[in-house]
Amino acid sequence: xxxxxxxxxxxxxxxxxxxxxxxxxxxxxxxxxxxxxxxxxxxxxxxxxxxxxxxxxxxxxxxxxxxxxxxxxxxxxxxxxxxxxxxxxxxxxxxxxxxxxxxxxxxxxxxxxxxxxxxxxxxxxxxxxxxxxxxxxxxxxxxxxxxxxxxxxxxxxxxxxxxxxxxxxxxxxxxxxxxxxxxxxxxxxxxxxxxxxxxxxxxxxxxxxxxxxxxxxxxxxxxxxxxxx
Amino acid sequence: xxxxxxxxxxxxxxxxxxxxxxxxxxxxxxxxxxxxxxxxxxxxxxxxxxxxxxxxxxxxxxxxxxxxxxxxxxxxxxxxxxxxxxxxxxxxxxxxxxxxxxxxxxxxxxxxxxxxxxxxxxxxxxxxxxxxxxxxxxxxxxxxxxxxxxxxxxxxxxxxxxxxxxxxxxxxxxxxxx
Ligand SMILES: Nc1ncnc2c1ncn2[C@@H]1O[C@H](COP(=O)(O)OP(=O)(O)OP(=O)(O)O)[C@@H](O)[C@H]1O
Ligand SMILES: [Mg+2]
Numbered sequence: 001x002x003x004x005x006x007x008x009x010x011x012x013x014x015x016x017x018x019x020x021x022x023x024x025x026x027x028x029x030x031x032x033x034x035x036x037x038x039x040x041x042x043x044x045x046x047x048x049x050x051x052x053x054x055x056x057x058x059x060x061x062x063x064x065x066x067x068x069x070x071x072x073x074x075x076x077x078x079x080x081x082x083x084x085x086x087x088x089x090x091x092x093x094x095x096x097x098x099x100x101x102x103x104x105x106x107x108x109x110x111x112x113x114x115x116x117x118x119x120x121x122x123x124x125x126x127x128x129x130x131x132x133x134x135x136x137x138x139x140x141x142x143x144x145x146x147x148x149x150x151x152x153x154x155x156x157x158x159x160x161x162x163x164x165x166x167x168x169x170x171x172x173x174x175x176x177x178x179x180x181x182x183x184x185x186x187x188x189x190x191x192x193x194x195x196x197x198x199x200x201x202x203x204x205x206x207x208x209x210x211x212x213x214x215x216x217x218x219x220x221x222x223x224x225x226x227x228x229x
Numbered sequence: 230x231x232x233x234x235x236x237x238x239x240x241x242x243x244x245x246x247x248x249x250x251x252x253x254x255x256x257x258x259x260x261x262x263x264x265x266x267x268x269x270x271x272x273x274x275x276x277x278x279x280x281x282x283x284x285x286x287x288x289x290x291x292x293x294x295x296x297x298x299x300x301x302x303x304x305x306x307x308x309x310x311x312x313x314x315x316x317x318x319x320x321x322x323x324x325x326x327x328x329x330x331x332x333x334x335x336x337x338x339x340x341x342x343x344x345x346x347x348x349x350x351x352x353x354x355x356x357x358x359x360x361x362x363x364x365x366x367x368x369x370x371x372x373x374x375x376x377x378x379x380x381x382x383x384x385x386x387x388x389x390x391x392x393x394x395x396x397x398x399x400x401x402x403x404x405x406x407x
Contacts, residue, residue, distance in 0.1 A: 181365060201388040
């Protein structure tokens with residue numbers, strides 16, 4: 001069986017700066033993979049390449065046997081709306097919209113009707129334990145509450161892959177753990193694969209396995225260290 | 230904490246006498262409790278009895294205590310086994326981990342220290358994953374969760390140190406090969 005999502009020899013430069021120098025990674029259906037490594041090693045760049053936000057300069061990114069690196073920007077952004085969810089450290093909720101409007105947004109973009117989208121969004125806020133925040137705007141929420149809403153928004157379309165870049169990096173230990181626990185629980189329920197970028201070993205410990213990047217390549221000392229579920 | 234292994238590690242560089250060993254021990258493990266002379270000689274006695282070290286000569290002008298010791302082949306093998314053995318990831322800071330890296334750098338090289346660090350890191354990560362799974366199950370009681378938290382917190386501190394040391398040691402081996 002081929003992997004759900006894979007990168008093969010992925011290379012990406014920013015001008016003269018090499019960020020990824022040939023990375024291989026395969027993610028199976030429903031699998032949670034942590035990507036760790038020191039600052040600047042290329043974790044976020046790898047996540048952006050795998051999610052089709054950035055195009056690799058060389059190498060391939062394959063999703064369901066399709067080389068998405070060859071797709072147009074429009075086709076990739078459609079894929080991100082239907083099959084992928086993204087979750088960053090902060091700042092992805094639209095400040096002018098309420099929580100329920102924020103969570104409904106991906107459904108509206110995917111063509112759902114307004115009433116339907118709102119009611120599904122409200123269910124998702126409930127699932128993440130923040131039903132009471134439905135009519136609040138992000139500015140009135142704590143960091144943890146915002147990340148719960150952002151998680152609901154990232155998962156509301158029931159994506160096949162969730163890309164999470166330091167999703168709990170700005171939260172205190174306990175809040176971070178609760179939010180991470182919710183992300184992992186819901187991803188397992190949906191069978192959604194997760195690419196989880198983090199610095200923290202305690203966060204990587206939620207994943208099924210871990211890959212370590214160093215200076216834009218896989219660190220062989222981090223290979224084979226992962227233990228299967 | 231095993232003084233015997235540290236002494237074996239120090240002897241891997243060549244013969245030394247007791248006073249010299251004490252000084253080298255205290256210098257290379259500055260956070261450890263300074264070694265008492267009595268302990269140095271008692272440990273050397275046991276190591277000699279077990280066939281891991283042997284007397285290699287007397288330093289005439291130094292008085293009666295200036296016997297120097299050297300590592301035997303058995304001693305070298307014993308040290309080797311200890312340097313390779315992964316410690317069970319314990320829920321507290323084990324200075325054994327730290328000593329092992331220091332001694333590996335003394336008795337062998339950065340490569341050796343790196344190999345150990347990689348294996349130890351893997352064992353720690355895998356234990357951390359087990360504890361995280363255990364405390365995330367709905368059946369976990371508050372007691373289970375805080376016990377896991379305690380262990381995870383300490384493992385995390387070890388892991389941060391292992392990671393940083395791995396990076397520093399990688400830098401060392403680069404300097405040596407360049
Ligand atoms: N937009 C950009 N323009 C120029 N260089 C960039 C850009 N984004 C990243 N880089 C460089 O690419 C390299 C990899 O960056 P990346 O953000 O992927 O690292 P990271 O592992 O996510 O780091 P961190 O843990 O700090 O988030 C770094 O050297 C960085 O300076
Ligand atoms: Mg980053």
